[in-house]
Amino acid sequence: MATSHPLPEPNDGNLETFSVVWLDAAINDTKFINAQRRIGKSIHYLKTFTKVDDCEKYLKSMHEGDRIVLIDGVTEELDEVVVLVLSIQDKSRIQRILDQPLALDIFDTRANQGKSSTELNGQFVHSQLLINCLMRMRSTPNDKADFVSFLKKAYAHNESNLTIVREFERDYTPNQALHWYTRPCFLFQILNKALRVQNVDVLYLIRFFIRDVGRQLEEYKLISPITLYRYQLMSKEELDALRNSVGQLISVNSFFSTSRDRDIAFFLLSAAGPSNNDCQKVIFEIHADPRLESIKAFADITAFSAIQNEEEVLMTLGSIFRLVSIRRHDLGWVIQMRLCSENDHDLKPIIDKIKYDVYGDDNARSNAGTYGHVLSLMGKYSEAEKYFNLIRSELCPDDKKLGACYQNLAILAAKKGNHDKSLELEQKALAIKREKLGSDDPHVADVLCNMSGSYYEKGDYKQALETCNNALAIYKRTLGEDDLKIAGCYLNMGSIHEKIGKNIEALEYFHKALSIQEKHLPSDHYSLGQSHQNIGMLQYLLGHSEVSLEHFKKALQTYEKSCASQDINFAYTYYGMGCVYISKKMFSEALMYSTKARDIFLKQLPPSHPSVFAVERNIQHIKRFTK
Incomplete structure (x- = not known):
């Protein structure tokens, strides 16, 4: 039941780094149109405007690092304009490489770097994971055909490029990857811009070419x-x-x-x-x-x-x-x-652990599902959902892998705050896994554990606790008392007990979870951060503000090494720190952390989510005291 990849539509954006932007009120006059046609034979992307406001809006929307030639208000000597633009385009391949902005990530080993370290190290980890996933991709018969179809749409009005696209379609083979990479055409430009701005749809389409270039470099390495x-x-x-x-x-x-x-x-x-x-x-x-x-x-x-x-x-x-x-x-x-x-x-242990979580076997190939998993880890939830749905569309109705697809989609729905949808998808996953694996399989317990989290978010704490206990019983029977999945259950049970006012019991569960995690996980794994975050909030509720801050700071240190800067875990930790500083009447610090939390919540959650209301309430409370 295999289907080809649902192609992303080439939108009004430029796939490449270089472009020409032409602003003139008379741009649609015949003499201008003829000049545009001449430029269009060599320039891959030409954008025209008649209004200054529209042009300015477009320029502001461009990616940092894009290179443009801006033509403004030229009414005479159009031949000279055309010659100038084409001379800029007709540089050697070396010069075009030099003008390409570099896509760099920095891993900063220095402690206490705050947000800058978060952005640098989180990007470093996730860029490495994304690249690793692309290089592992399985080949499919439709790889080249899908990419060619995309190119034909993107360059539908550029005959010179279409000629090269047809040549690529006819002649390209994996052992020609380096030749095509070095050829002065759109392919080099598209690949490097997609990598720089992390256009994950284009990267997925061009994955076969990335893999082929990598294999040739390995084959002929110095x-x-x-x-x-x-x-x-x-x-x-x-x-x-x-x-x-x-x-x-x-x-x-x-x-x-x-x-x-x-x-x-x-x-x-x-x-x-x-x-x-x-x-x-x-x-x-x-x-x-x-x-x-x-x-x-x-x-x-x-x-x-x-x-x-x-x-x-x-x-x-x-x-x-x-x-x-x-x-x-x-x-x-x-x-x-x-x-x-x-x-x-120092990030190798954390990257290796995440790779194991994604692939299991270090030599395993990746597919749309693992690509979706990596995108989810990067905080790209909408993009991840697209690739999980792609896998679902390719499976037969009785395929046991459908259970994993529904489970992944349910986790994404929960991360986006849609817990009704998450439970609906988890029920589908649960039915498939019970049918295919039996009721006492750890994979069934995985679904139950996730369902417990959704019941918790909906405020149904009785059902959440019952479901979590069912998962815990299966894990203990099949995995023993010291498995990481047991730790996950303890985390859920701690959160539930916290909500029903049993804070001492909740704290015990969180410490049990942390004890197991510390035996199995590298010191910078994000799961340890979640446990410190939970303990920090409990210590705050118990009135132990200094101990609370200590655990919140440990959570941040962990997330800085392993999470993207806009990961929802940062928001919950910032929110907790804001609460502590409010209790200490340190309103400047409280406002700073509460604002950081709100900014991430608003990007990751719907405006009506309880967490958004809670942090907004805190900010208003702070402002009343600082007027």
């Missing part, structure tokens, strides 16, 4: 140490972030193009215009030793390149580097980096 160079234009903000991260780890979330030739890099540095407040010139000097264990592959791709004599060495997507130093040069900056092993960072 085996001796080498020093590589890359000239790059960077924004001042990007450079400042790197200057503040010397000694830290950097993940490059694209295939990273470099050169063996130092002279070329420094020639480009000298030939470029002067740096300014917005744009800085840098040279990356990279030391790479492929003899290290678990090092990502890199290969000299000159023999495969569509453009010869570049001495190009391409590094695998998601390569990790140690930022050794940054120093001034007469003409710009020199950034020294060292390619690192995948074992050479």
Whole structure:
């Protein structure tokens, strides 16, 4: 019952980094239309406007790092305009690589970095998980056909691109991936922009190409140490972030193009215009030793390149580097980096544990379902739902995997605050799993445990406790007394007892859960953060404000290593800290944390959710005392 991927529709956005924006009140006159047609033969994306407000709105909506040529109010000498634009487009592939903004994530090992550390380390973890998932993807017969269909829609009005699309459709094979990657066409642009802005739909469509490039790099990888160079234009903000991260780890979330030739890099540095407040010139000097264990592959791709004599060495997507130093040069900056092993960072245990949770077997392939799981971990709930539904649509009605699909969709519905829908989906999952696996299977208990959470959120604490006890009994019979799933039940039971006013019993359950988790999980696993968060709230309710803050801070430290900055867990911890500071009459701190909680709640939950009301009530309370 397999179906091809439901293609994302190419919307009004630009799939690539480069574009032309043309503003003129008479843009629809014949002479302008002819000029647009000439430009459109080479420029992949041309956007026209007759009104300043519309143009300004569009420019503000563009992704940071997009490159544009803006033509404003030219009424004469259209031939010169066309020639200028086409000359900008007709740069060598090397120069277009240099102008591409880099997709970088920083892993900051320094403690007490607050929100900045949260954003950096959470992004680092989730970018690595997303890349790993894309590289593991199974091949399907429809992979190339789906991508070609998407391209034909995207470039329906660009005949020069359609010609290349038809050639790709006819000729592409996996052993030509590097040739197509280096070819001066839209493919390189689409892939790198999708990676930079995390356009997960386009990345899913192009997954086969990502995998093919990675396999060729592995096949032809270099085996001796080498020093590589890359000239790059960077924004001042990007450079400042790197200057503040010397000694830290950097993940490059694209295939990273470099050169063996130092002279070329420094020639480009000298030939470029002067740096300014917005744009800085840098040279990356990279030391790479492929003899290290678990090092990502890199290969000299000159023999495969569509453009010869570049001495190009391409590094695998998601390569990790140690930022050794940054120093001034007469003409710009020199950034020294060292390619690192995948074992050479403190986040490896947490990434490995999440991989195990997603895949089980370290060699397992990924599919739309595991892609959805990773997107859910990244906080992209709507996107994750799409891919779980894709898997569901491909399964036969009696397939036992349907139970897992319904369960995943139920978890997403609960995360989005729709607990009625979550329970409806859990009931479907429960019926399938009981039929296929029997009533005493741990997977049945998984569903019951999740259902308990939804009953809890709906305020049906009696049903929540009964359902959780049923799950706990199955786990103890099948898994023993010390399994992580037992810890999950204890967490649920602690929350239920807290709601019915039995705070001492609740605290005991939370400590039982934490004790089991600490035996099995790496110290930065997000589940430990959830336990500290729960204990923190109980200690607050019991009047132990200092102990409460201690646990809330431990929760934040854990989330900073393992969660995206907008993860709902941050919101609940910030909310709890706001409550503690209100009780201590420290209203400045209370307002800061309550506002952080509200901002995340409003992004992740419907406006009518009780958590939104609770934090808004706290903020109003604080403001009354600070007038």
